[in-house]
Amino acid sequence: MSAPTTPGTQTSTAPAPRPPEVQRVRASRRHQIERRSLRILRWVVIIGLLIVTLLPFYYMVLLSLRPIEALLRNPSSLIIPPAEFTLSSYQQVLASTAAGGQGFGRFIANSAVVAVSAVIISLIVAVPGAYAIARLPFFGHRQVNALFLAAYLFPAIVMAIPLFVLFTRVGLRGSLVGLILVYIAQTVPVAIYMLRNYLDTVPVAVEEAGLVDGLTRIGVLRRISLPLVMPSIMATGLFIFMIAWNEFLFALLFLVERRESWTVSLGLSQLSGSAEIPTTVLMAGSVVLTLPILILFFSTERLLTGGLTAGAEKG
Amino acid sequence: MSALPLRPPRRRTLSQRDARTGIALMSPTLVIVLAVVVVPLLWSILIAFQQLKLLEIGTANPLRSLTLANFERVFASGRLWASLGTTLVYTAGSVLLSIGIGLLAAMAVRRPFRGRNFVRAAFLLPYVAPVVAVTFVWRTMLNPQFGIVNEVGQSTFGWADPIPFLSEAQRTVEFLGAQFPIPTALLTAIAFEGWRYFPFAFLFLMARLEALSSESEEAALVDGASPLQTFRYIILPQLMPVIALLAVLRTIWTFNEFDDIFLLTGGAAGTGVASVRVYEFLTVQRNVGAAAAQSLVLAVVLVLMLAVYMFMMRRRGERL
Numbered sequence: 001m002s003a004p005t006t007p008g009t010q011t012s013t014a015p016a017p018r019p020p021e022v023q024r025v026r027a028s029r030r031h032q033i034e035r036r037s038l039r040i041l042r043w044v045v046i047i048g049l050l051i052v053t054l055l056p057f058y059y060m061v062l063l064s065l066r067p068i069e070a071l072l073r074n075p076s077s078l079i080i081p082p083a084e085f086t087l088s089s090y091q092q093v094l095a096s097t098a099a100g101g102q103g104f105g106r107f108i109a110n111s112a113v114v115a116v117s118a119v120i121i122s123l124i125v126a127v128p129g130a131y132a133i134a135r136l137p138f139f140g141h142r143q144v145n146a147l148f149l150a151a152y153l154f155p156a157i158v159m160a161i162p163l164f165v166l167f168t169r170v171g172l173r174g175s176l177v178g179l180i181l182v183y184i185a186q187t188v189p190v191a192i193y194m195l196r197n198y199l200d201t202v203p204v205a206v207e208e209a210g211l212v213d214g215l216t217r218i219g220v221l222r223r224i225s226l227p228l229v230m231p232s233i234m235a236t237g238l239f240i241f242m243i244a245w246n247e248f249l250f251a252l253l254f255l256v257e258r259r260e261s262w263t264v265s266l267g268l269s270q271l272s273g274s275a276e277i278p279t280t281v282l283m284a285g286s287v288v289l290t291l292p293i294l295i296l297f298f299s300t301e302r303l304l305t306g307g308l309t310a311g312a313e314k315g
Numbered sequence: 316m317s318a319l320p321l322r323p324p325r326r327r328t329l330s331q332r333d334a335r336t337g338i339a340l341m342s343p344t345l346v347i348v349l350a351v352v353v354v355p356l357l358w359s360i361l362i363a364f365q366q367l368k369l370l371e372i373g374t375a376n377p378l379r380s381l382t383l384a385n386f387e388r389v390f391a392s393g394r395l396w397a398s399l400g401t402t403l404v405y406t407a408g409s410v411l412l413s414i415g416i417g418l419l420a421a422m423a424v425r426r427p428f429r430g431r432n433f434v435r436a437a438f439l440l441p442y443v444a445p446v447v448a449v450t451f452v453w454r455t456m457l458n459p460q461f462g463i464v465n466e467v468g469q470s471t472f473g474w475a476d477p478i479p480f481l482s483e484a485q486r487t488v489e490f491l492g493a494q495f496p497i498p499t500a501l502l503t504a505i506a507f508e509g510w511r512y513f514p515f516a517f518l519f520l521m522a523r524l525e526a527l528s529s530e531s532e533e534a535a536l537v538d539g540a541s542p543l544q545t546f547r548y549i550i551l552p553q554l555m556p557v558i559a560l561l562a563v564l565r566t567i568w569t570f571n572e573f574d575d576i577f578l579l580t581g582g583a584a585g586t587g588v589a590s591v592r593v594y595e596f597l598t599v600q601r602n603v604g605a606a607a608a609q610s611l612v613l614a615v616v617l618v619l620m621l622a623v624y625m626f627m628m629r630r631r632g633e634r635l
Contacts (some may be wrong), residue, residue, distance in 0.1 A: 028539075030541060031541045031542070034541050034542050034543050035541075035542055038542055038543075042422075042423045045419050045420065045423040046423050046424065046434060049416070049419075049420055049423075049438060050434060050437055050438075052510065053437050053438055053440050053441055053510075054437055054440070056441075056449065056452045056453065056456065057440060057444070057452075059452060059455075059456060059463065060448070060452045063455070071461060072461055075461040075462070075463060075466045076463050076466035076467050076470065078463075125343045125344050125347060126344060128340035128341075128343070128344075129340060129341050129343065129344035129345075131340060132336070132337040132338075132340040132341040133341070135333075135337075136333045136334065136336060136337030136340070137330060137333060137334060137337065138333070138334040138335075138337030138338045138341065139334060139338070141337070144341060144345060146625065147345075147348065147353075148344070148348060149625070149628075150621055150625075151348050151352045151353075153564075153567055153568075153621060153624070154352065154356075154617070154621075155567070155568060155571035155572070155573075155590075155617070156571075156573065157571050157573045157590040157593055157594070157610060157613065158356070158359070158571060158610050158613055158614045158617065159352065159355060159356065159359075160593070160594075160597075160610070161359055161362065161593065161597060161603065161606050161607045161610050162355030162356065162358045162359035162362065162607070163351070163355050164597070164603075165358070165362065165367075165603060166355055166358070181351065182351065184347060184351075185347055185348065185350075185351030185352055188344055188347055188348065189348065189352075192344060211329070216336075217332065217333060217336040218336065221340075242443070245445065246445040246446060246447075248446060248447055248574045248578070249573055249574060253597075264445075265445055265446075265447040266447075268447050268448065268451060269447045269451075269578060272451050272454075279455055279461075282451065283451075283452075283455070286447075286448040286451055286452060287448075289445050289447065289448045290444050290445055290448045293443060293444060293445060294440070294443065294444065297439070297443045298436060301436065301439070
């Protein structure tokens with residue numbers, strides 16, 4: 001419950017003992033001014049931030065639907081005249097290189113394979129791991145937990161050098177399999193952290209009831225806890241998908257020499273340096289890269305944000 | 316353990332069995348984290364003390380002789396300190412800006428209003444969208460030739476020339492009669508970070524605000540506190556622990572941020588942060604040893620901040 005602090009409700013919900021005259025004297029002129037300017041400021045902030053957050057995305061879609069000549073003729077236009085509307089940028093960016101396009105169709109397939117494999121394998125590994133951390137008192141519990149947190153927070157650039165060397169040596173650099181392995185390692189700690197928070201919400205008593213009824217721990221996990229947190233597991237999976245789909249550094253280090261294995265992120269970043277490809281076509285590529293993520297995110301938003309910020313409520 | 320009686324006292328065996336199951340469930344994760352995070356990290360320390368060129372990595376003996384040459388190389392040129400300085404400014408600016416905007420946003424949407432869900436969702440966009448796509452849009456919008464920002468700046472705000480936001484290291488700005496040098500590209504990169512990561516702070520602060528009890532605020536109101544006083548003395552102190560946590564977390568990540576700077580400016584025009592330098596050692600100079608040494612310098616800073624973070628989490632009573 002957020003505090004009811006609108007001016008109208010304030011006076012009406014304030015405790016009765018003091019007569020209203022005293023209240024009014026206390027709510028001095030300064031308060032009135034503050035309250036009014038804050039009410040205006042609040043909308044200034046909201047509208048200002050809305051413009052700042054939405055405009056780049058609107059601009060992205062806008063450019064992807066206009067021909068490049070129209071953009072160069074009139075760069076500051078924020079509307080598309082119906083005569084200029086075209087989907088040719090999308091055709092061009094998605095078509096294979098053999099057909100004169102940029103081959104984003106292939107990149108999408110690569111990204112999808114990598115991201116989906118990372119999701120499936122990460123979840124298979126992380127669900128039991130998270131359950132063990134959430135519920136089972138094994139030896140070294142605290143150390144393992146701290147290790148995972150450190151691995152989650154450890155940034156990619158520090159890991160990049162040794163993994164680059166390692167994967168070159170075992171011959172996995174340049175293959176999607178190598179990339180999937182790296183993504184699994186990058187996402188398992190996050191997945192464990194999120195899943196642990198979700199699994200913590202299952203009442204211990206429910207699980208104990210299962211144990212008393214003769215289930216083993218694995219049985220409890222499979223028949224009681226997992227069904228209860230299934231939506232959260234889906235949300236975690238989608239989060240892993242987003243990480244893998246958006247990832248850039250390892251894709252760059254591992255795959256840059258092989259265009260046929262590029263992911264969408266890598267493809268867009270590589271091609272955006274080239275002067276021959278019109279900006280409008282690359283904007284269509286950006287939309288193609290961004291849209292799946294936004295759809296996934298907003299279909300599971302509540303669950304995702306809840307899992308990420310769990311614990312922040314404690315203060 | 317193998318000689319467990321058939322019907323032992325129930326409580327002890329349950330927790331013993333649990334401990335075993337725990338290790339069994341745990342081990343796949345542990346193996347992966349050890350194999351792809353811990354072992355490479357240790358190996359990276361080894362490489363930092365070896366002469367290793369990019370061409371040799373497939374064939375070189377992993378246990379070749381040790382040397383301090385890489386560190387001499389990394390520390391010798393003044394560029395290390397310059398890049399660490401840039402990184403520091405970049406990190407401090409980005410962290411402050413993103414938390415500041417996040418706090419403003421969280422306070423602004425705190426009370427319910429029509430369309431609140433839409434506004435909330437819109438505020439999350441920059442954080443969720445792929446970094447490659449958003450940096451590309453920013454680069455296009457800030458483009459001096461046909462970018463909308465320069466176009467509007469020239470036609471509406473009367474800029475004499477387009478501003479090369481991402482390729483200009485420094486420009487002199489006249490303000491109140493004095494001239495100030497400002498690092499254009501670095502400030503643009505910081506603005507980008509503020510834009511991209513304010514949703515993260517916004518999310519955490521919103522969660523905390525929603526959990527605040529309204530009692531103390533109501534008491535302050537009765538005692539005649541103004542809205543700003545209520546914020547300063549009642550709300551802000553309760554948000555402080557989350558803000559501190561956010562600051563540490565964002566510092567850890569921004570200090571080592573690679574993607575954003577690399578994709579925006581490529582590390583040119585005074586934005587050569589330390590992580591971009593690691594990449595340059597690896598791909599331009601093709602010196603794996605020096606790259607590892609540079610990343611080790613980053614890792615040391617990181618470990619210190621991690622320690623602070625874990626200490627804070629412990630104090631909050633998180634199970635670690």
